[in-house]
Amino acid sequence: METLYWLEDSVVGMTVSSTEWGYPIILSLHAVGMAILVGVALMLLVRVLGFAPAIPVTAMAPYGRVVLGGFVLNLASGAALFCGNASELFFNWAFRIKIVLVFAGMALTWRLIRVCIRQTDDVAPTHRRLAGVAAATWVAAIISGRLIGYLS
Template sequence: METLFWLEDSIVGMTVSSTQWGYPIVLSLHAIGMGTLVGVALMLTIRVLGFAPAIPVTSMAPYWRVALGGFFLNLLSGSALFCGNASELFFNWAFRIKIVLVLVGLALTWWLVQICVKRSDQISPAHRILAALAMVTWLSAIIFGRLIGYWS
């Protein structure tokens, strides 16, 4: 608990929790990062699931770097948001589940990029299953992120 209170009393924690513009700015950055990361991930998964077959799957490889940029923006903004309310968020089950889902979603999407995008345009049923799992994981992470404010 001492570490959690220290995070809340840090400059970042106090800026997020105690200033007029700290929380809205950091939350907006978090939304932009989420939209970038999850948008690219869903774009890839939807393509692998069969939408827009005229677009080669391998042409989506450069977007992975954009998705990683969104992830790092989310990592920084999410850490700042956590510092603003660490003593409550640490014990919030929706928060914990969201973090696990984000890590799983990132791993599944990375795996999908490695298999489908960088090697060939051939999409197997296993790739489709992987894409569906990644899509469900990302959507679940968003849902649990929204539940953070309602679960204690």
């Protein structure tokens, strides 16, 4: 608990929790990062699932960097939000589930980017299943994130 209280008392934690604009600005950055990360990831996943067949799957490869950029923005803003309320969030089950789902979604999406998108335009059934699981993981992560405020 001392570490959690230390995080809350840090400059970042105090800025997020005790200033008028700290929380809204960081939360807005988190929302933008989520839109970039999950929006582009779902765009890639939906293409692998078979939508927009006129677009070559390999044409989606450069967007992997955009996904990574959204992840970095969300990681930084999420860490700041955590510092603002660490002693409560650490014990919140919705928060814990969200963190696991975000890292799982990122790993699944990144695997698809590496294995399927960068190698060939042929999409194997295995890749389609992987894309379906990754899309469901991202949706579940967003739902878990929304539940954080309602569960303690």
